[in-house]
Amino acid sequence: xxxxxxxxxxxxxxxxxxxxxxxxxxxxxxxxxxxxxxxxxxxxxxxxxxxxxxxxxxxxxxxxxxxxxxxxxxxxxxxxxxxxxxxxxxxxxxxxxxxxxxxxxxxxxxxxxxxxxxxxxx
Amino acid sequence: xxxxxxxxxxxxxxxxxxxxxxxxxxxxxxxxxxxxxxxxxxxxxxxxxxxxxxxxxxxxxxxxxxxxxxxxxxxxxxxxxxxxxxxxxxxxxxxxxxxxxxxxxxxxxxxxxxxxxxxxxxxxxxxxxxxxxxxxxxxxxxxxxxxxxxxxxxxxxxxxxxxxxxxxxxxxxxxxxxxxxxxxxxxxxxxxxxxxxxxxxxxxxxxxxxxxxxxxxxxxxxxxxxxxxxxxxxxxxxxxxxxxxxxxxxxxxxxxxxxxxxxxxxxxxxxxxxxxxxxxxxxxxxxxxxxxxxxxxxxxxxxxxxxxxxxxxxxxxxxxxxxxxxxxxxxxxxxxxxxxxxxxxxxxxxxxxxxxxxxxxxxxxxxxxxxxxxxxxxxxxxxxxxxxxxxxxxxxxxxxxxxxxx
Numbered sequence: 251x252x253x254x255x256x257x258x259x260x261x262x263x264x265x266x267x268x269x270x271x272x273x274x275x276x277x278x279x280x281x282x283x284x285x286x287x288x289x290x291x292x293x294x295x296x297x298x299x300x301x302x303x304x305x306x307x308x309x310x311x312x313x314x315x316x317x318x319x320x321x322x323x324x325x326x327x328x329x330x331x332x333x334x335x336x337x338x339x340x341x342x343x344x345x346x347x348x349x350x351x352x353x354x355x356x357x358x359x360x361x362x363x364x365x366x367x368x369x370x371x372x
Numbered sequence: 373x374x375x376x377x378x379x380x381x382x383x384x385x386x387x388x389x390x391x392x393x394x395x396x397x398x399x400x401x402x403x404x405x406x407x408x409x410x411x412x413x414x415x416x417x418x419x420x421x422x423x424x425x426x427x428x429x430x431x432x433x434x435x436x437x438x439x440x441x442x443x444x445x446x447x448x449x450x451x452x453x454x455x456x457x458x459x460x461x462x463x464x465x466x467x468x469x470x471x472x473x474x475x476x477x478x479x480x481x482x483x484x485x486x487x488x489x490x491x492x493x494x495x496x497x498x499x500x501x502x503x504x505x506x507x508x509x510x511x512x513x514x515x516x517x518x519x520x521x522x523x524x525x526x527x528x529x530x531x532x533x534x535x536x537x538x539x540x541x542x543x544x545x546x547x548x549x550x551x552x553x554x555x556x557x558x559x560x561x562x563x564x565x566x567x568x569x570x571x572x573x574x575x576x577x578x579x580x581x582x583x584x585x586x587x588x589x590x591x592x593x594x595x596x597x598x599x600x601x602x603x604x605x606x607x608x609x610x611x612x613x614x615x616x617x618x619x620x621x622x623x624x625x626x627x628x629x630x631x632x633x634x635x636x637x638x639x640x641x642x643x644x645x646x647x648x649x650x651x652x653x654x655x656x657x658x659x660x661x662x663x664x665x666x667x668x669x670x671x672x673x674x675x676x677x678x679x680x681x682x683x684x685x686x687x688x689x690x691x692x693x694x695x696x697x698x699x700x701x702x703x704x705x706x707x708x709x710x711x712x713x714x715x716x717x718x719x720x721x722x723x724x725x726x727x728x729x730x731x732x733x734x735x736x737x738x739x740x741x742x743x744x745x746x747x748x749x750x751x752x753x754x755x756x757x758x759x760x761x762x763x764x765x766x767x768x769x770x771x772x773x774x775x776x777x778x
Contacts, residue, residue, distance in 0.1 A: 260554050266561035273570045304550065333553035334546065335600050337611030340657070355557040355593050357629075358564050 252369060253277045255296035257287040257313055258331070259305050263354075267300070274362065284308030288316050291323045298349075298368045303332040303339070314346050327368045331356065389416045390511060391436065395428030395454060396421075396443035396472065404498060405441060405472075412504045425449050429457060439468040439507050439514075442489070444480055452484060459488040464521050468510035472498075490514060538607050545603040549596050556596070560589040583636065594668070597661075598736040602716065605743050612655040612747050616771040619649045619694045622656060623684050626663040630671070638676040646685040652694045653771040658744045659696075662752070665737040666698040666764045673762075674702035687767060693750065697765035704758040713754065714742045741766075 254276045258264045264280055271278045279294050281287035283306050291299060299317065303310035310330055317323045329350035330343045343351045350364040392409065396402050402421050409417040420435070422428035425446045432440065440458065444451045451471060458466055471484045471492040481492040490510035493502060565571060567582035574582070604610040627643050634641035652659075663682070670680045678701040687695040705713060716739040738752075745752040745766045756762035 260558070262558035263554065263561070266558045266565070269570065270561060270565055273565070333550045333557065335549065335597065335604070336546065337604070337609060338613065341613050354553050355560040355589065358561070358568065359628075 251275065251277045252298070253279065253294065253296040254365070255279045255281065255287070255291055255294065255299045257281045257284075257299060257305065257310070258302040259283060260302075263302075270358065270361070271365075276365075282306075284313050284316075287313045288320070288323075291317055291326065292320060295322065296326065298365070299326060299328040300365075301328055301330050303330050303334060303343070311342070311346055314348065318347060329364055329368050389418050390438040390507065392417050392419045392439050392441060392507065393428065393431055393435070393437045393467075394419060394421045394441045395425065395446065395451070396441070397423050397445070397447045398443070399423070401443070401472070401495065405503060408498060408500045408503045409507075411500045413500075415504060415508070417507075425451075425454050428454060432458065437467045438511055439470060441470050441472055441507075443472045444474060444484075452480070452487065455484060455487055455489055465518060466514075468507070468514040470506050470510050542603065542607050542609055545600055549600045552596055553593070556589065556592060560586065560593075563589060583632075587633070587636070594664075598740060601740050602736045605740065610743070610747070612658060612744075614653055614655055616651040617654045617656045617659065619652055619684050619696070619768075620645050622654075622659050622663070623682065623696075625660050626667060626682065629664065630667045633667075634671060634680060637671050637674075639671060639674050640679040641682075642679070643682040644684070649684060649686060649694060650691075651771045652768045654748055654768045655744075659748075659768060662741045662744050662766060663696060663698070665741045669737065669764070670698050670700040670702065670762075674700045678702060678761075686770075692770050693767040694770060695765055695767045697763055699761065699763040701761040704760055704762050705754065705756040706758050710754060710756060714738045714752070 254271055256264060256267050256271075256278060258267065258280070259282050261282075264282070268278050268280070279290055279296060281290045285307070287299075287301070287305075299313075301310040301313050305313070310332070314328055314330075317326060317328060327349045328347075329352065330348050331352045331354055332339065333354040335353065340351050349368040352360060352364055394402050394405055396405070402423070406419055406421075409419060420431055420437075422431050425448075428440075428442075428446075442451045442454055446454065455469060455471070458469065466488075468490045469488065471481060471489045473481050473492050473494050475494070475496060481489075484492060490513045491506045493506045563582055563585050566574065567579065567586060601610070623643060623645050627641075631641060667680070667682065674680055680698065680700045683695075683697045683699070685695050687693050717735045742752045745768075748768050750767040750769065752764065752766040754762060754764045
């Protein structure tokens with residue numbers, strides 16, 4: 251069973267993703283801020299990470315960079331989700347190494363497709 | 373002839389006493405100027421004298437003068453040095469400066485003018501009339517200069533405030549949009565999961581109700597995005613992220629998204645893609661957005677039983693563009709509205725025998741779509757026959773990349 255780590259500070263979205271991803275057969279872990287994300291990733295070694303760009307005390311990009319720096323998690327593929335529509339954000343996200351990028355709110359089918367792409371890219 | 377500015381000049385002329393500082397190392401010359409000025413018909417001059425540059429600068433620093441008469445040759449330094457010091461010390465509110473030149477120093481006079489002197493007068497041509505006139509002109513010129521400079525400062529401050537306000541508006545809309553989208557995300561996810569049976573099988577009725585709920589979620593999301601995009605376009609923050617994009621994929625995405633929506637509206641939806649279309653230079657998400665706007669409109673204004681066709685084909689001289697079109701058999705657009713539909717917030721609102729819905733949406737869609745197309749270097753146009761239908765179409769340039777030969 252593949253393990254997905256979700257880094258998202260909004261508890262309701264986190265819960266929705268938990269139900270959705272578990273119903274699809276994934277094992278799901280959660281982190282609500284940047285620091286938690288890194289320790290969790292190192293401890294549980296997920297197969298991929300979904301990162302919300304807007305996080306308290308640090309942002310999604312920083313999480314992505316630290317993940318790639320740490321030897322235990324440097325090969326773990328990741329994707330971003332965001333409610334922001336700022337110009338150039340998608341391009342920036344891909345430059346940082348994201349394998350996919352979704353705007354909130356997302357279609358369930360788009361989420362599933364993105365996850366499959368990212369896991370396939372490992 | 374320069375037009376007079378009301379404020380400063382009129383008040384000066386009203387006072388009629390102009391404070392003059394004469395800096396000239398020749399005692400006779402100073403006497404001549406004093407005499408000329410004292411004999412002036414209409415104006416009264418209050419005069420102070422300095423016989424050297426140093427003395428002149430001391431007086432200048434201690435008093436406010438309306439005009440400085442400055443000799444070119446001041447013994448051990450030139451009038452230009454004094455001129456430079458005065459101009460540098462107080463570029464915006466300095467007094468008028470008239471240079472007094474001896475015979476054969478025309479070049480020097482031109483140089484002085486460039487460095488900020490308001491006028492020059494050859495000593496040999498000094499008279500009651502000519503000296504008075506030179507001073508009056510210089511004073512008027514100075515008054516104008518001060519008015520212009522203070523207006524410039526005012527405009528700069530106003531501009532800075534507007535820029536700041538613009539930034540605040542942008543931030544506000546981004547923040548509001550973000551805050552609204554967060555609960556909307558979990559809302560959509562939960563409704564969607566029940567709809568799909570993740571929480572257990574649903575009855576047909578439950579499924580239908582939830583389908584409508586989901587449509588509302590998506591409409592809400594579109595409205596929020598339209599609002600953000602509109603503000604983004606308005607404040608100049610909008611940017612395209614261009615890449616080489618496959619038009620067939622773009623069409624595919626739009627079809628998948630709208631097939632269920634047309635089905636629920638009982639409108640027949642079909643699509644045509646020309647074979648072998650080359651890649652286009654575009655922002656994929658934005659082109660999908662434009663097609664969505666057109667398809668949503670087509671759905672809104674086409675009654676049940678009607679049809680909508682989405683097409684993609686090559687076009688333009690040398691086939692250098694891709695044309696997308698959305699044609700519907702809806703109520704059409706009256707000729708007088710045709711030019712106005714792309715205006716921001718313009719909405720056609722009618723209830724007619726074909727049962728077209730009266731009002732839905734923010735009215736921003738087409739103006740956003742048009743702007744997106746303009747930024748792509750293409751255009752968005754419409755043709756329509758009231759009662760028969762409309763066709764909206766736009767073109768996107770083909771990617772120039774050399775390896776991409778269709």
